[in-house]
Amino acid sequence: MLPWLFLGFAALLVATAVMVVVHRNPVTSALFLVLSFCSLAGIYLLLQAEFLGMVQVIVYAGAIMVLFLFVIMYLNLQHDVETGAQIAVRRGIGWMVGALLLLFGFLLANRGWAPGPVAAQLPAQDGGNAAAIGRVLYSRFLFPFEITSILLLVAMVGAIVLAKGRPASESEGA
Amino acid sequence: MIPLGWTLALSAILFCIGVVGVLVRRNALVIFMSIELMLNAANLAFVAFARNMNSLDGQIFVFFVMTVAAAEVAVGLAIIVNVFRLRETVFVDEINLLKG
Numbered sequence: 001m002l003p004w005l006f007l008g009f010a011a012l013l014v015a016t017a018v019m020v021v022v023h024r025n026p027v028t029s030a031l032f033l034v035l036s037f038c039s040l041a042g043i044y045l046l047l048q049a050e051f052l053g054m055v056q057v058i059v060y061a062g063a064i065m066v067l068f069l070f071v072i073m074y075l076n077l078q079h080d081v082e083t084g085a086q087i088a089v090r091r092g093i094g095w096m097v098g099a100l101l102l103l104f105g106f107l108l109a110n111r112g113w114a115p116g117p118v119a120a121q122l123p124a125q126d127g128g129n130a131a132a133i134g135r136v137l138y139s140r141f142l143f144p145f146e147i148t149s150i151l152l153l154v155a156m157v158g159a160i161v162l163a164k165g166r167p168a169s170e171s172e173g174a
Numbered sequence: 175m176i177p178l179g180w181t182l183a184l185s186a187i188l189f190c191i192g193v194v195g196v197l198v199r200r201n202a203l204v205i206f207m208s209i210e211l212m213l214n215a216a217n218l219a220f221v222a223f224a225r226n227m228n229s230l231d232g233q234i235f236v237f238f239v240m241t242v243a244a245a246e247v248a249v250g251l252a253i254i255v256n257v258f259r260l261r262e263t264v265f266v267d268e269i270n271l272l273k274g
Contacts, residue, residue, distance in 0.1 A: 006176050010184045017188055017211055021195035026203050033207050040214055043184075046176060047225040049233050052217075052240075059240055064210070064247050071251045072203060075258050087200070094197030098190045105186035109179060117228045129233075136230050137237070148241045155245030162252035165259065 006046050012039040026077055030068045037061040051130040181222035189215035202254050202264040206247070213243050 016036035020029045037060040044053035137145055188211060195208025217236045224232025258264055 003176060003180075006180065010180075013184065014187055014191070017191045020204070020207055020211065021191055021198065026201055029204050029207060033210065036211070037214070040218065043181070043218065044221055047181065047221050049221045049224065049236075052221060052233055052236055055237065055240060059244060060210075060214070064244060067247060067251055068203065068207065071255060074255065075203075075264060077201070077203070077264065091198045094194050097197055098194035101193055102186060102190040105190065106183070109182055109186065117226070132230060133233060133237070136234055141234055144238060148238060151245055152241065155248050159248040159252040162249065163255050165256070 002046060006043065009039045009042040009046070012036075013043065026072050027069065030065060030072060033068075034061045034065045037065070049129065051128075051133050054130075176225075178222055178226045181225075182219060185215045185219040185222065188212075188218065200265045200267055202257070202266050202269075205266065206250055206254070210243065210247070213239060 013036050016032045016039065019032040020036065023029045023032065037056060041053040041056040041061070044050075044056055192208045192210075192212035192215060195211065196205050199205055199208065217239055220232040220236045220239070224230065224236075254264060257269060261269055263269065
């Protein structure tokens with residue numbers, strides 16, 4: 001049962017990711033990206049990372065993609081014009097590099113990878129995966145966690161300053 | 175339990191699709207979405223290893239990667255909006271101010 005679910009989610013994920021890359025219309029690309037993030041959340045659930053699955057849906061499929069869609073609508077883009085010999089050559093090179101990289105990845109995949117389980121089972125899961133993650137996050141990783149808040153604050157201020165644009169009086173040399 | 179190799183293969187495929195997207199498309203927004211795909215491929219590998227090693231550290235790392243990705247998207251989209259205001263385009267081959 002579990003492997004079949006995994007294969008289903010994986011097929012959906014790969015199909016939607018390919019559609020993100022090949023579709024002409026950016027809005028459709030963004031909507032396919034939402035679908036691929038949701039199927040990735042399903043895979044996280046299968047890998048016993050329930051908290052991350054939920055965060056994936058809320059943060060990626062919710063917040064980040066809404067931001068993308070807002071910007072696409074704000075910029076009012078026309079469809080990509082993808083004709084001409086130069087673009088065709090570049091597209092061919094792009095697909096070739098991707099295929100080579102995939103081949104390289106599968107060559108590497110046959111090595112011995114993980115050193116094996118460090119514990120017999122996942123650490124104390126009473127109260128669920130979210131509680132376990134919270135316990136680790138607020139003890140061993142407390143300092144990085146607090147640094148993250150500063151990062152988010154800086155990003156917020158930076159985004160507002162960048163997107164605000166110059167006030168009219170400043171450009172007149174006032 | 176799902177074999178580690180399957181999830182790693184899926185992660186590799188997802189990453190390569192992201193690379194192709196960055197190389198093939200001209201629209202800066204779609205390139206940005208492809209970068210998100212690559213970040214998610216790395217996240218998937220982290221979660222797969224965390225499951226395989228019975229450790230929560232990989233999941234914690236994915237949490238931090240998601241935070242950084244959110245910050246990156248906010249700043250990056252603001253930059254794209256600014257570029258659009260200046261050049262009236264988001265096609266990366268028409269933004270060639272630094273071309274010699």
